[in-house]
Amino acid sequence: MIVFEDVAKRYAGGYTALAGVSFEIRHGELVVLSGHSGAGKSTLLKLIPAIERPSAGAVRINGEDVSRLPRRAIPYLRRNLGLVLQESRLLFDRSVFDNVMLPLAITGHPPGDAARRVAAALERVGLEGRGKEMPAGLSGGEQQRVAIARAIVNRPSVLLADEPTAHLDPASAAGIANLFKSFNGAGVTVLVSTHDASLFATSAPRRLTLVKGLLSEDA
Amino acid sequence: MSNWLYLHLRAIAQASGRLARQPLGTLLSALVMGIALSLPAGGYLLLDNVASMARGVSGTPEISVFMDAAAAAEDAAAIEKRLRADPQLASFRFVPRDEALKQLAAGGLGDVLGGLESNPLPDAFVVTLRTGDPEVFDTLAAQMRAWPKVAHVQLDSGWVKRLHALLALGRSAVVMLAALLGFALVIVTFNTIRLQIMTQRNEIEVSRLLGATDPFIRRPFYWFGSLQGMLGGLVALGAVWLGVMGLSAPVAALAETYGAVFALSGPQWPESVAIVLFAAFLGWLGAEISVRRHLAGT
Ligand SMILES: Nc1ncnc2c1ncn2[C@@H]1O[C@H](COP(=O)(O)OP(=O)(O)OP(=O)(O)O)[C@@H](O)[C@H]1O
Ligand SMILES: [Mg+2]
Numbered sequence: 001m002i003v004f005e006d007v008a009k010r011y012a013g014g015y016t017a018l019a020g021v022s023f024e025i026r027h028g029e030l031v032v033l034s035g036h037s038g039a040g041k042s043t044l045l046k047l048i049p050a051i052e053r054p055s056a057g058a059v060r061i062n063g064e065d066v067s068r069l070p071r072r073a074i075p076y077l078r079r080n081l082g083l084v085l086q087e088s089r090l091l092f093d094r095s096v097f098d099n100v101m102l103p104l105a106i107t108g109h110p111p112g113d114a115a116r117r118v119a120a121a122l123e124r125v126g127l128e129g130r131g132k133e134m135p136a137g138l139s140g141g142e143q144q145r146v147a148i149a150r151a152i153v154n155r156p157s158v159l160l161a162d163e164p165t166a167h168l169d170p171a172s173a174a175g176i177a178n179l180f181k182s183f184n185g186a187g188v189t190v191l192v193s194t195h196d197a198s199l200f201a202t203s204a205p206r207r208l209t210l211v212k213g214l215l216s217e218d219a
Numbered sequence: 220m221s222n223w224l225y226l227h228l229r230a231i232a233q234a235s236g237r238l239a240r241q242p243l244g245t246l247l248s249a250l251v252m253g254i255a256l257s258l259p260a261g262g263y264l265l266l267d268n269v270a271s272m273a274r275g276v277s278g279t280p281e282i283s284v285f286m287d288a289a290a291a292a293e294d295a296a297a298i299e300k301r302l303r304a305d306p307q308l309a310s311f312r313f314v315p316r317d318e319a320l321k322q323l324a325a326g327g328l329g330d331v332l333g334g335l336e337s338n339p340l341p342d343a344f345v346v347t348l349r350t351g352d353p354e355v356f357d358t359l360a361a362q363m364r365a366w367p368k369v370a371h372v373q374l375d376s377g378w379v380k381r382l383h384a385l386l387a388l389g390r391s392a393v394v395m396l397a398a399l400l401g402f403a404l405v406i407v408t409f410n411t412i413r414l415q416i417m418t419q420r421n422e423i424e425v426s427r428l429l430g431a432t433d434p435f436i437r438r439p440f441y442w443f444g445s446l447q448g449m450l451g452g453l454v455a456l457g458a459v460w461l462g463v464m465g466l467s468a469p470v471a472a473l474a475e476t477y478g479a480v481f482a483l484s485g486p487q488w489p490e491s492v493a494i495v496l497f498a499a500f501l502g503w504l505g506a507e508i509s510v511r512r513h514l515a516g517t
Contacts, residue, residue, distance in 0.1 A: 049428070075430045075431060075432045075435075078428065078429065091425060102425070103429045103430065106426060106432075106435055108223065108225045108226040109222075110221065111225070150429070
């Protein structure tokens with residue numbers, strides 16, 4: 001359902017972050033994207049919700065080339081993707097509840113049903129009853145869980161996460177990794193990047209590796 | 220539909236929240252806008268009062284049509300028929316020459332008139348018009364002068380003309396003032412929204428990443444501008460009312476020295492609503508320009 005066809009990305013400064021990247025992710029797969037710092041993991045993930053546009057090649061989701069979507073169609077693409085960015089990008093002047101509510105507010109979801117969904121999402125990431133707290137008062141791992149709850153509150157069929165375990169201690173990181181595995185177990189297609197190759201080792205997922213913008217796939 | 224409603228309700232809540240979170244800033248902006256708007260609003264009201272006072276003092280302006288001294292009763296009847304047929308007249312009254320003489324005599328000129336052998340006064344019609352428009356006045360008088368057996372047409376339009384010219388001048392001044400100060404209000408809103416967009420960059424970016432459309436991002440700013448404008452409009456109304464209350468006693472005293480009874484009237488409902496809506500529109504316009512300028516391509 002997610003297909004990269006010979007995708008290249010050169011940034012404005014002339015730096016080539018991705019070169020000739022091709023792969024396909026099928027519905028319901030769990031794929032781990034690994035690579036050293038600066039290998040192009042974030043760049044690759046940002047091409048899917050059209051945060052960045054490829055310099056060459058095509059990025060298809062369910063057959064549609066998102067790199068050629070008109071600007072006004074992009075919001076509707078993003079609403080169907082759960083997005084956890086490298087910087088968790090929470091709003092620190094809002095409660096945890098309001099942060100998780102944001103995607104539903106954007107789509108004009110009725111408040112009553114939205115509140116139930118937010119509570120369910122918080123429970124799913126292990127933060128039940130913490131909605132009234134402010135993000136600044138949470139630990140790094142808990143903040144990451146808030147960002148994950150925000151990504152799943154719309155019940156997307158695809159979840160993209162960019163180094164969701166960075167800066168976390170091993171126990172918290174393992175907890176987050178288990179969360180993604182359980183989402184995948186519920187049928188969600190998951191693409192998660194990490195520089196910690198050991199993280200998903202126990203579940204032996206499909207693994208894509210980037211080295212200086214070139215992709216290779218582990219057998 | 221309900222989805223659309225939730226989106227607007229959320230935008231209104233967000234905009235009011237921003238206003239409420241900075242009470243001092245909101246108050247100061249509303250005062251600046253209100254005071255600026257109260258000038259043209261007050262000017263408009265003043266002109267309105269002057270116009271109605273002029274109507275009250277003079278009554279509706281009149282035209283006197285004097286018949287030729289040799290005119291017979293049939294001639295007067297013919298003129299009466301013409302007057303009756305004219306839709307621009309509010310009313311007219313026939314003053315027969317005998318009655319005119321009696322009025323003069325009763326007015327203290329009895330001795331003088333007593334010495335006359337015959338009545339020197341002609342029959343006359345006193346005509347009131349539906350309008351105070353001096354142009355209608357002039358054309359009508361010119362028509363009447365051409366009627367048969369009409370000796371003289373006299374109209375008290377000199378001061379009516381002058382008053383109308385003055386009121387027209389005043390209205391142009393009020394319009395110019397409103398345009399100028401309205402422009403200032405648009406600029407104030409433009410800048411407020413510009414600062415808001417700058418402080419909310421992060422929220423705007425995150426919302427876009429989560430699938431927010433341009434209208435979703437812009438809506439709270441439109442509401443903010445409109446609500447702030449509305450507050451300014453309310454302050455302007457309050458200022459005008461204060462002015463009316465403060466001036467009504469001295470104005471009444473002044474009118475009394477002219478033997479007139481006159482009460483200064485404040486803005487009525489339609490005018491009040493118009494002022495507030497106009498201010499809201501200016502706020503919206505400031506937001507629109509700011510949003511177009513600062514949110515494009517983010
Ligand atoms: N907006 C940008 N403009 C110019 N160059 C960029 C931009 N974003 C990334 N790059 C460059 O592209 C390369 C790949 O960056 P990217 O963020 O995709 O790497 P990464 O694999 O996510 O690294 P990390 O593990 O450190 O997050 C880097 O050399 C980076 O400097
Ligand atoms: Mg990265």
